[in-house]
Amino acid sequence: MPGTDPAEAMRIVAGELPDLPYLPELPDRGPGADLTGRTAGLLVAMPVEVTPRGWRLAERPGRDLARARSMLSTDLDVMEEVLDGYRGPVKIQLCGPWTLAATLELPHTLNVAIADPGAVADLTASLAEGAAAHLAELAKRLPGARLVVQFDEPALSAVAGGEVPTASGLSRLAAVEADTLQERLAQVIAAAGRYTVVHSCSSAVPFGIIRAAGADAVSFDLSRLRRGEEDGVAESAEAGMGVFTGAVPAVPGPASAVAGPGRTGGINPADGSDEARETAERVLRLWRRLGLTLETLPAQVVITPACGLAGASPAQARAALTRCREAASMLAELIVETGGES
Numbered sequence: 001m002p003g004t005d006p007a008e009a010m011r012i013v014a015g016e017l018p019d020l021p022y023l024p025e026l027p028d029r030g031p032g033a034d035l036t037g038r039t040a041g042l043l044v045a046m047p048v049e050v051t052p053r054g055w056r057l058a059e060r061p062g063r064d065l066a067r068a069r070s071m072l073s074t075d076l077d078v079m080e081e082v083l084d085g086y087r088g089p090v091k092i093q094l095c096g097p098w099t100l101a102a103t104l105e106l107p108h109t110l111n112v113a114i115a116d117p118g119a120v121a122d123l124t125a126s127l128a129e130g131a132a133a134h135l136a137e138l139a140k141r142l143p144g145a146r147l148v149v150q151f152d153e154p155a156l157s158a159v160a161g162g163e164v165p166t167a168s169g170l171s172r173l174a175a176v177e178a179d180t181l182q183e184r185l186a187q188v189i190a191a192a193g194r195y196t197v198v199h200s201c202s203s204a205v206p207f208g209i210i211r212a213a214g215a216d217a218v219s220f221d222l223s224r225l226r227r228g229e230e231d232g233v234a235e236s237a238e239a240g241m242g243v244f245t246g247a248v249p250a251v252p253g254p255a256s257a258v259a260g261p262g263r264t265g266g267i268n269p270a271d272g273s274d275e276a277r278e279t280a281e282r283v284l285r286l287w288r289r290l291g292l293t294l295e296t297l298p299a300q301v302v303i304t305p306a307c308g309l310a311g312a313s314p315a316q317a318r319a320a321l322t323r324c325r326e327a328a329s330m331l332a333e334l335i336v337e338t339g340g341e342s
Contacts, residue, residue, distance in 0.1 A: 001026055003028060010024060010082045012321070013321065014082050016322050023075060023076075023093065026310075029071060031064060031068070032067045033071050035093075035099070036055050036095055036100060038072060038095070039100060041069045046122065046123065047059070047060055049062050053105065054105065055103065055104050055105070056104065057105065057107050080142065083145070087144035088145065090146070091147075091148040092134075093150045094127075095151070097184045097187070098181065098185065101113040101119070106119055110168075124187050125187070131191055132192065135147055135149065148195045149192045151196065151199070153200045157202040158202070160176065161204065162174055182209050185198070185213035186213040189214050196217070197215065200220060201220065201306065203226060204229070207229065211239060211241060215241070216242055218243065219244030219245075220245070222247045247306070247324075247327070248305045248306060250309050250312050250317075276326035276327040280303070280327040280331050284331065284334055284338075287301075302328070303327045305320045309321075
């Protein structure tokens with residue numbers, strides 16, 4: 001989410017998404033509030049620190065780690081206050097093991113952890129332990145909630161495709177084998193012990209690896225979904241997985257075929273139910289192309305922004321959340337209107 005006020009962001013989320021609120025991330029606050037730093041603060045016995053290039057594994061805890069943990073503690077206090085007495089699903093987001101390993105540098109070197117398989121194994125084990133402790137703390141704070149854990153893996157496709165650059169930037173680190181990708185991802189999913197979503201807003205989402213790792217749902221950017229990848233979505237849906245469909249653009253963009261003739265690709269705070277219906281129709285068309293039973297769509301699909309909202313204005317972020325909620329509420333009606341035909 002945009003901004004630096006966790007209370008304001010949490011109130012917006014709870015107000016716009018009363019059936020599935022989530023713990024906002026506010027990277028505008030600086031190091032420690034970003035995806036990598038926030039999750040790195042949960043690592044067990046693996047301290048981190050900030051460098052001019054980003055985050056790095058450190059020899060001992062320091063003020064960077066303390067700052068990251070302090071901001072997260074503040075966010076949890078706010079969430080506990082705003083959602084006091086809430087009973088229902090609540091989503092939290094953590095950096096997945098492969099994106100964490102692709103963005104954390106090793107000590108005494110400029111290489112990221114992916115360059116060292118032993119470091120990846122240690123990092124994954126630490127993340128699994130830290131995530132479990134984090135979820136236990138959340139369960140105490142929100143005793144009536146059903147926790148949903150989203151592991152953000154924007155770098156997963158790059159790791160699988162051998163596209164992560166070396167420290168010099170002149171070459172790329174070797175691709176990681178699918179079995180290893182699946183094993184490490186499965187380790188943190190199992191440790192979470194909750195309903196888990198794996199999110200990747202990149203192109204070439206490895207749906208098969210995510211499904212085999214045991215995730216309950218997969219989240220992706222619909223506008224970046226390639227025709228050849230639609231089979232992966234269909235197989236995931238047929239396996240009973242939740243399908244978190246990034247169908248709402250986060251920030252304004254140029255007019256495109258995705259948005260429809262005469263429309264822009266981004267969110268206009270003044271947009272109304274017509275835009276929400278357009279979004280619902282996009283998701284319905286996807287389900288039809290996949291040849292899936294339309295009756296399962298309302299219960300199996302969650303409509304989300306295409307990716308993070310940190311680059312949007314506060315008004316645009318609120319409008320995106322509103323559009324997600326309104327579009328989702330229209331799915332069942334649209335199926336009835338079309339006669340439920342596949």
